[in-house]
Amino acid sequence: MDTPTAILANAAAALRESPFDDISYRTLGDAVGVSERTVYRHFPTRSHLLEGVAGWIESTEFPLPPFVTILQFQEASRARFLAFDSSPAFAFVCARAASISPTGESEATFFTRALVAMLATNHPSVNERDLRRVAAALRYFASAQFWARMRTGFDMSAPEISDVFDRTVVQVLSRLPTLSRTSR
Amino acid sequence: MSVTSERDDRSAENVNRTQEAILAAYAELIEELGTDDVSFRLIARRAGVGERTIFRNYATRVDLLLAAAAWIERRIFPRQDSPSIFDMPLTIRAAMESYDHRPELAHVVAETTMRGISGATPSPRRAMLEEIIDAEIPALGDAERRAIVAALAHLDSAATWVTFRREFGMTRSDIADAAAWAAEAVLDPIRSRVG
Numbered sequence: 456m457d458t459p460t461a462i463l464a465n466a467a468a469a470l471r472e473s474p475f476d477d478i479s480y481r482t483l484g485d486a487v488g489v490s491e492r493t494v495y496r497h498f499p500t501r502s503h504l505l506e507g508v509a510g511w512i513e514s515t516e517f518p519l520p521p522f523v524t525i526l527q528f529q530e531a532s533r534a535r536f537l538a539f540d541s542s543p544a545f546a547f548v549c550a551r552a553a554s555i556s557p558t559g560e561s562e563a564t565f566f567t568r569a570l571v572a573m574l575a576t577n578h579p580s581v582n583e584r585d586l587r588r589v590a591a592a593l594r595y596f597a598s599a600q601f602w603a604r605m606r607t608g609f610d611m612s613a614p615e616i617s618d619v620f621d622r623t624v625v626q627v628l629s630r631l632p633t634l635s636r637t638s639r
Numbered sequence: 640m641s642v643t644s645e646r647d648d649r650s651a652e653n654v655n656r657t658q659e660a661i662l663a664a665y666a667e668l669i670e671e672l673g674t675d676d677v678s679f680r681l682i683a684r685r686a687g688v689g690e691r692t693i694f695r696n697y698a699t700r701v702d703l704l705l706a707a708a709a710w711i712e713r714r715i716f717p718r719q720d721s722p723s724i725f726d727m728p729l730t731i732r733a734a735m736e737s738y739d740h741r742p743e744l745a746h747v748v749a750e751t752t753m754r755g756i757s758g759a760t761p762s763p764r765r766a767m768l769e770e771i772i773d774a775e776i777p778a779l780g781d782a783e784r785r786a787i788v789a790a791l792a793h794l795d796s797a798a799t800w801v802t803f804r805r806e807f808g809m810t811r812s813d814i815a816d817a818a819a820w821a822a823e824a825v826l827d828p829i830r831s832r833v834g
Contacts, residue, residue: 474757476701500675543755550753554801556673556746567806587807592821595802601793603753608762609789619786626824 459497461487463511466504470544475505475551502558509552512545517599519566523573529624532597536613536620539602550603567594581631592627596620654710658696660686662710665703670743674704701757708751708759711744716797718764724772724791725826728819731795735818738800739811749797762792776832783829790825794818 456464465486469478480498484491498504517538522528539546563571571590578586595601597620605611605619654662664685668677682703683690697703716737721730738745751759768788772779779787793799803814 502675547753547755551750553805554746554749554753554798556743557805561805561808563806563808587809587813588817588820591803591807591809591817592824594806595799595821596790596793598802600749600753600798600802603755604761604793604796604798605789607755607758608752608760608765608792609785611789618782619789622786623790623821623825626827627821630820630824630827 458487458489458493459507460511462489462494462497463507466508467511467515467545470508470548474544475508475548476501500558502555505548505552505555506558509549512549516542516545517549519569522569523576525573525577525624525628528570528573528593528597529621532620533613533617535597535599536602536616539599540606540613543606546599547603550599553598553600566597570594570597578631585631589627589631593624596623654706657688657692658706659710661688661693661696661703662707663714665707666711666715666744669707669747670741673743674747704747705751705759708748712748712759712763712797715741715744716748718795720767721771724768724775724787725830727768727791727795727826728822731791731799731822732815732819734795735800735803735815736811738797739804739814742804745797745800749801752796752798761796762789764795765792768792776829778832779829787825787829791822794822794825 462483465483466478469482469486480494481491484494487494498507517535520527520531520534522531567590570593571586574581574586574590574593581589601620602613602616605616609615611619661682665677665682668681668685679690679693679700683693686693693703697706716734718730718734721727738748748759752761765788768791769784772784772788799818800814803809803817807813809817
């Protein structure tokens, strides 16, 4: 395991004990066996670290099952909400990282690209603009951010969060055909 | 439409003049430098107070950040009261445009609402949404009411603006349009049930 990956793995492990803001660069360096300066070289600011840790968590703890149909997408999202419920500290870090001002070039995540591809395949006649509106709404309601806000703001569990999610998916998709025909 | 929420006014009054100066200075510096580089010394100088005054009001950096996020949401991104739940798409459209004018501050508001119980309140307008929906569509079932309020509260947030911009590279008007459109979709099933 290379040094940056080791730092991220250690930071993720530390999240089981303490909140992200309490994890110091010095502790991370000690855990990995490098100097604090080395940690700073790889992660110049805490925003870089936050994004790095979130990326590590997404790939190790919350891998996204493949989906090619809307139903598979809904199933994958429900499974993720359940996974968020069982590792809330991890899920909140992912939600935070997705909300900060991006540290590098901002580009669409794999999840977003998979969603756009799925919609384009299943709704070939829909115009680009409507497709993006639908994709954006579905993406936002499938996100860790949605889970985080429903959990703290509405005290909802994963099944309740999935219920709101499913309703929104149905409503958003039901607007598609009318819109593409009349271009309202 | 032109009445600012009383609830917002009350919570804004909980901030005294010194705190107001500190939070305003911090918000300015965030826009100039980003959240990482702003030292307490710099905030103190800009606010015209001593560094110790900041610590007395906000013991930790996180306390200061959360207070600033709440202040930014109320002062920089205020909402108009909606007389009808069906005005929410317009409210959301306007909110998205205001977030796009102050991107750094929008990111601060979005991020602090994602911190779980130790963060800023993630749904500050929930009670307002529940009130207008109860007044307008009293017969709505509990589950449906909760789902609609939750979905609208979620769309009416800085995090919507962040996601649409980061993940889809949308322009200001595209974001406003897409968020308002999604809110219309959420409201469609209850349009015929007013009264």
